[in-house]
Amino acid sequence: MKIEILGTGCPKCQALTKYVERAVEELGLKAEVVKVDSIEDILEYGVMSTPALAIEGKVLFAGKLPSYEEVYRLIDEHAGGGKDDGRA
Template sequence: MKIEVLGTGCPKCKKTYKNAKKAIKELEVDGEVTKVYETAEIAKRGVMSTPALSINGEIKISGEVPGVEEIKDLIEGIN
């Protein structure tokens, strides 16, 4: 599983990254959480508002900081 946090590195983006890492750990899922900082790449994916969360290449959340439980629900919906 590949989870990406798209954003410019603002506090909300950092919190989203932290929450995603925690969700993966709590679920004991084999996955990778990475950051995407490049504005051109973020725009290319159609994200207009950050932070955004992508799971396996699909944007799941944009413009808000998802909580750990919300991220876990999204991950469980894929597995």
């Protein structure tokens, strides 16, 4: 699973990074977490406001910092929601 955090390093982007890393660890997932901080690369996703989160290339939200619980839920849903799907 590839999870991308789109943002230039603002405090909300940093918080999103911590949320994602925590959720991946708590879910026991094998995931590649990538920070996309180039404005040109972020614009290629069609994102005009950060932070944003993309899983497997699909932008799930942009322009806000959701709660940790929402980030956890999104990652869990895209990981298969508890199925035997390659989790560690």
